[in-house]
Amino acid sequence: MENEYQRLDAKFAQSLVDIVAAELNKNVNILDDRGVIIASFSRDRIGQVHEAGARMLKAEMIKEFYVSEEDELHLRGIRNGFNVPIMFENKCVGVIGVTGDLKTAEPYARLAARFVEANLQSNARQEKLVGALKEKEELQSIFLNKIIRVQEEERKKISRELHDETSQSLTSIIVGLRILAEQVQNSGEREKILQMRDLALTTLEAVHDMAVQLRPVLLDDLGLVAAAQKYIANYSKQYKILMNIEFNILSRERFATEVEIALYRILQEALTNIVKHAGATQVWVSLYKKQNKLILIINDNGVGFNLDLFKSTHSRTSLGIYGMGERVSLVDGTFEIKSEIGQGTKIFVEIPL
Known part of the structure; x- marks a missing residue:
């Protein structure tokens, strides 16, 4: 032709x-x-x-x-x-x-x-x-998509192992140490055993947090909304940041796996950047459907930054935001970020369903 x-x-x-x-x-x-x-x-x-x-x-x-x-x-x-x-x-x-x-x-x-x-x-x-x-762009997109899929599968596998095997083993150790402490008559030895039990408890919490960061079980079992709500609740408790969320209307509705993973990772990256760089005291997160599109908006009242300067740098923050944009493009969505110094930052994501 x-x-x-x-x-x-x-x-x-x-x-x-x-x-x-x-x-x-x-x-x-x-x-x-x-x-x-x-x-x-x-x-x-x-x-x-x-x-x-x-x-x-x-x-x-x-x-x-x-x-x-x-x-x-x-x-x-x-x-x-x-x-x-x-x-x-x-x-x-x-x-x-x-x-x-x-x-x-x-x-x-x-x-x-x-x-x-x-x-x-x-x-x-x-x-x-x-x-x-x-x-070249198509090959790059295919290559990146494969990398992300392999990465997510590996995260899922490790997270499951941490949750199902490592956590259960640590729980068994904690229970065993508690029983052992009750059987020991010497108060000094009992105190040492209880200290070991507390260390095991701390390790169990760390393993649980690691499993959630890698791939929360809720994301696979109950979907994006449940996983996001749990993550935001833990985030607010840990960093003492007031979180305003609005996506209860979606209830437990499920979406395509790649869409749920993309939005969860974007939420995760955005909130991590806020606590590291923004100095915000409040964050607003909205997730809703509109005209067969799924929309995620994350807004904070932090210090903001110069977008033009951001585009010309290669900082850890810029790489994180670049990764968010790449994830959105892989599901044919649009990604937009707005920020001004002293005016906070707003992230807008729109994905067709």
């Missing part, structure tokens, strides 16, 4: 015709690869067949040719003038003709043909560059 850039652009052809015709005060025609006039200084000729050009193209004997005044008498739709094939990648894609005597018409026809060929070559290079860039 012929690529679009291999065809003559009628609009460009007409512009060239007008320029050359105005310079020469002669008529100029450009034919397509069938000999049909697609551009002419005489507008009424557009759409007509140039018989001499059509014959040459059909015979596949591609060459320059001159139409004499005598030829005009027995050939339809032509006028006296010099005609030059327009070549692209060893193929004739059209013909340009300039009316008038040979001496005047020949150099202008050749120059115009070379100009059209140069335009076609430029379009082809641009098309190839655009195609290569698009292919």
Whole structure:
């Protein structure tokens, strides 16, 4: 199938015709690869067949040719003038003709043909560059998607192991230490055993937190809303930040796995950035559906930052925000961040369902 850039652009052809015709005060025609006039200084000729050009193209004997005044008498739709094939990648894609005597018409026809060929070559290079860039972006997206999927599966596996195996083993140790402490008569030894039990309890809490950070069981079992509510509750308790949430209307509605994971990770990253960099005392989180789209908004009253400066840096924060944007793009969503110094930060995510 012929690529679009291999065809003559009628609009460009007409512009060239007008320029050359105005310079020469002669008529100029450009034919397509069938000999049909697609551009002419005489507008009424557009759409007509140039018989001499059509014959040459059909015979596949591609060459320059001159139409004499005598030829005009027995050939339809032509006028006296010099005609030059327009070549692209060893193929004739059209013909340009300039009316008038040979001496005047020949150099202008050749120059115009070379100009059209140069335009076609430029379009082809641009098309190839655009195609290569698009292919690169598609491959990058596929590669990134695979990395994220593998990463999430590994997180899920480790989280399950921590929750089901490590946590249960630690719980058994804690229970065993408590029973042992009750059986020991020596108060000093009992105190040591209770200290070991407290250390095991602290370790169990750390393991539980690690499992939640990796992949909360609630996210897989009950969905995004339940997991987000639990995460926000723990976050507020740990960092003493007032959280205002609004997504109860969604109840326990489930969404595609990749969408739930993307939004949960964005919420996680955003709240982590707030506690590390924003110095906020309040955060507002909204999650709702609107016209078959799922929308997440995270807003804080923190110190804010300079967006222009942010875009030119490569800090840990910028990488985190870049990662949020990449996650959104993988589910065909839109990601927007607004911030001003002293005015807090707002993150807007919209994902089609």
